[in-house]
Amino acid sequence: MILSGLFFRAIQMCTPLLLGSLGEVLVERTGVMNMAIEGIFLLGAWAGFTGAYLSGSLLIGFVCAMLTGVLTGALYGWITVYLKQHQIVTGVALNILAAGLGIYLYRVLFGVPLLPLTVESLKPFAVPVLSDLPFIGPVLFRQNVLTYIAFLAMPAGWWLLFRTRTGLILRSTGANPEAVDAAGINVERVQFGAVLVSSALNGLAGAFYSIGYLGLFSNDMIGGRGWIAFALCFLGNWNPLGALLGALIFGIADAAAITLQTSGFSLVPNEFLIALPYILTIVATVLRTQFNVPASLGTPYIKESK
Amino acid sequence: MSAPGTKKTASGTIRTLVGERDNSLWTALFPLWSVLLGLAAGGLLMLLLDHNPLKIYGDLVSYAFRDIYNIADIFAKATPLILTGLAFAFAFRASLFNIGAQGQFYLGAVAAAACALAFPQLPSIVLLPLCALAAAVAGSLWGGFAGFCKARFNANEFLVSMMSTYVAVAVLDFLVRGPLREAKGEYPQTDVLAESAWIPSVIPGTRFHWGFFLALAVALIAWIILWKTTLGFRIRAVGRNRRAARFAGMNEQRIFLAVFLISGAFAGLAGFMEVNGVQRMVVQGFNPLLGSEGIGIAILGNAHPVGVVLSALLFGALKVGGILVTQTSTIPSSIIAILEGFVMLFVVLSYWLQHRIAAARARRRASEGGDSR
Numbered sequence: 074m075i076l077s078g079l080f081f082r083a084i085q086m087c088t089p090l091l092l093g094s095l096g097e098v099l100v101e102r103t104g105v106m107n108m109a110i111e112g113i114f115l116l117g118a119w120a121g122f123t124g125a126y127l128s129g130s131l132l133i134g135f136v137c138a139m140l141t142g143v144l145t146g147a148l149y150g151w152i153t154v155y156l157k158q159h160q161i162v163t164g165v166a167l168n169i170l171a172a173g174l175g176i177y178l179y180r181v182l183f184g185v186p187l188l189p190l191t192v193e194s195l196k197p198f199a200v201p202v203l204s205d206l207p208f209i210g211p212v213l214f215r216q217n218v219l220t221y222i223a224f225l226a227m228p229a230g231w232w233l234l235f236r237t238r239t240g241l242i243l244r245s246t247g248a249n250p251e252a253v254d255a256a257g258i259n260v261e262r263v264q265f266g267a268v269l270v271s272s273a274l275n276g277l278a279g280a281f282y283s284i285g286y287l288g289l290f291s292n293d294m295i296g297g298r299g300w301i302a303f304a305l306c307f308l309g310n311w312n313p314l315g316a317l318l319g320a321l322i323f324g325i326a327d328a329a330a331i332t333l334q335t336s337g338f339s340l341v342p343n344e345f346l347i348a349l350p351y352i353l354t355i356v357a358t359v360l361r362t363q364f365n366v367p368a369s370l371g372t373p374y375i376k377e378s379k
Numbered sequence: 380m381s382a383p384g385t386k387k388t389a390s391g392t393i394r395t396l397v398g399e400r401d402n403s404l405w406t407a408l409f410p411l412w413s414v415l416l417g418l419a420a421g422g423l424l425m426l427l428l429d430h431n432p433l434k435i436y437g438d439l440v441s442y443a444f445r446d447i448y449n450i451a452d453i454f455a456k457a458t459p460l461i462l463t464g465l466a467f468a469f470a471f472r473a474s475l476f477n478i479g480a481q482g483q484f485y486l487g488a489v490a491a492a493a494c495a496l497a498f499p500q501l502p503s504i505v506l507l508p509l510c511a512l513a514a515a516v517a518g519s520l521w522g523g524f525a526g527f528c529k530a531r532f533n534a535n536e537f538l539v540s541m542m543s544t545y546v547a548v549a550v551l552d553f554l555v556r557g558p559l560r561e562a563k564g565e566y567p568q569t570d571v572l573a574e575s576a577w578i579p580s581v582i583p584g585t586r587f588h589w590g591f592f593l594a595l596a597v598a599l600i601a602w603i604i605l606w607k608t609t610l611g612f613r614i615r616a617v618g619r620n621r622r623a624a625r626f627a628g629m630n631e632q633r634i635f636l637a638v639f640l641i642s643g644a645f646a647g648l649a650g651f652m653e654v655n656g657v658q659r660m661v662v663q664g665f666n667p668l669l670g671s672e673g674i675g676i677a678i679l680g681n682a683h684p685v686g687v688v689l690s691a692l693l694f695g696a697l698k699v700g701g702i703l704v705t706q707t708s709t710i711p712s713s714i715i716a717i718l719e720g721f722v723m724l725f726v727v728l729s730y731w732l733q734h735r736i737a738a739a740r741a742r743r744r745a746s747e748g749g750d751s752r
Contacts, residue, residue: 152724156731161476161537163727165674170720172671173713180711181427292713297545304538342557348549351542358542359534 093302096271108164111299112171117279142276247367417722463673479540481670482547487650518647526639
């Protein structure tokens with residue numbers, strides 16, 4: 074019982090990490106890092122909540138989150154892809170801005186409510202037949218729709234990246250932008266498009282925290298999860314399936330921490346459990362030695378003039 | 380075309396920050412324009428709350444410079460910002476990213492407090508340097524860990540230092556909840572430090588303490604290391620072109636470690652400043668934005684110690700006035716982070732503009748040269 078609860082939560086906690094890391098894999102394959110990921114998670118959480126609260130529809134909330142992601146991504150992409158400015162610096166600026174903006178706009182719209190405003194979060198959807206299987210059923214097939222989408226998106230992302238022409242263009246842009254350019258494909262447009270797609274996924278991932286899971290918005294609800302999704306991208310070797318594996322490990326660690334905290338287990342201090350996912354990221358970052366880094370990752374592509 | 384401004388693989392920001400700069404008066408005014416545009420963008424958001432931004436900014440300035448106490452507070456607020464700004468700027472000169480100044484700051488704060496609480500009977504003249512040393516060493520080791528991972532395992536220093544901040548927050552929470560908790564055991568915070576561990580004030584009755592001058596000295600040290608020592612030459616060489624530095628026989632691993640040890644020590648000292656100079660205790664989750672503000676300050680200050688000090692003073696004034704404005708109006712305090720974010724964005728955009736101007740000038744010079752022949 075405890076075990077199935079733990080795995081259920083692990084699968085659930087994976088959802089935003091999957092969406093975020095898939096977006097990051099796609100964009101980094103084109104040679105651009107989306108460093109605004111943490112800020113877009115937060116703005117997505119805000120927009121998702123606001124949209125759902127004002128319209129009464131979770132679907133509209135998720136759409137708002139993705140649109141907000143795209144808008145933020147457009148700003149980030151414009152500065153880094155078209156103006157060729159530094160990705161880490163631009164990302165840091167946007168993340169600080171987002172940290173202030175989320176709570177500010179919440180305040181503009183809702184004032185200072187005595188109790189936090191809530192919406193009813195995404196309900197679980199039991200898959201017919203499969204959800205009645207022992208153990209596997211309650212763990213895997215009584216999740217919410219977004220979780221199913223996220224898990225299906227990973228193999229779909231793999232297929233897109235490695236089995237389609239679009240994927241070939243994406244990968245070539247990161248590996249050899251000059252060649253892509255010579256083939257008559259607009260490198261900047263590919264990169265900018267990938268930034269937008271990844272930002273939409275990040276917005277959706279952020280909304281999972283606010284309306285897919287808790288049903289409220291708070292300014293510290295992301296707390297570095299965007300960066301964990303960012304880390305999963307390269308721990309998974311820029312492969313959606315690798316990121317999926319990593320996300321599962323993190324989901325289990327996260328769920329174990331929550332389960333142990335609520336069960337009053339006191340052999341190790343609470344803070345250690347809270348820090349566990351971050352420690353795990355550091356360990357994984359250090360242990361990973363063989364990388365398949367896209368060759369031009371982080372360097373803006375500047376077309377040779379004349 | 381081989382004019383310097385139009386060289387192919389160059390990344391605009393890095394080049395402008397680390398490489399040669401155009402020294403005309405024009406470019407000196409760019410940071411100023413960025414600040415003004417950032418404030419203007421933030422002002423638009425104030426309109427959403429039915430506030431007149433001009434009045435808010437007027438209030439902000441008049442609060443910040445209202446009396447000697449507030450003016451002194453600007454220096455008090457700037458003190459830790461100088462240090463976290465230097466921490467980012469120093470690593471940035473080596474093209475390394477120390478995003479974890481917040482964690483190094485927390486570890487420094489805890490070390491300084493632990494030291495002061497352990498030896499309350501020592502006289503100030505011994506205790507204060509001891510606390511400062513403890514803070515610097517703690518920050519240095521915590522930051523050095525990221526440098527070590529980079530040097531030894533080629534791990535991504537950005538991620539390691541970023542993640543280590545979250546671990547540092549947990550360490551601080553654990554310590555103030557457990558071993559270092561106040562005697563009363565009521566709140567997650569330490570006891571108030573003995574008076575011998577307080578950094579004396581420059582102006583009595585204000586929070587402006589002598590730590591400010593220590594921060595200035597650290598800025599001077601950073602400048603000396605970077606521009607007057609062999610180590611600094613190597614740091615800048617690695618920052619400008621890692622491969623060329625390697626071919627020149629420089630041991631980049633050693634540079635990575637050294638940079639993070641020094642950068643971490645700067646951020647750790649910020650902890651000493653805040654604990655011994657202002658708070659006189661450690662409270663859970665205090666000053667949570669110091670690290671990211673340091674990044675903004677370093678970028679605005681062009682990653683140069685002088686620029687960092689000036690930017691930190693500006694951010695300090697923004698904070699003093701901003702906090703009073705948010706206390707006396709319905710503007711939420713998150714406006715300060717928003718203003719900082721906007722200013723940083725405009726700084727980044729100004730690098731692009733600077734780059735464009737330099738490139739256009741180089742082109743013009745090249746074509747003029749062709750004409751006169």
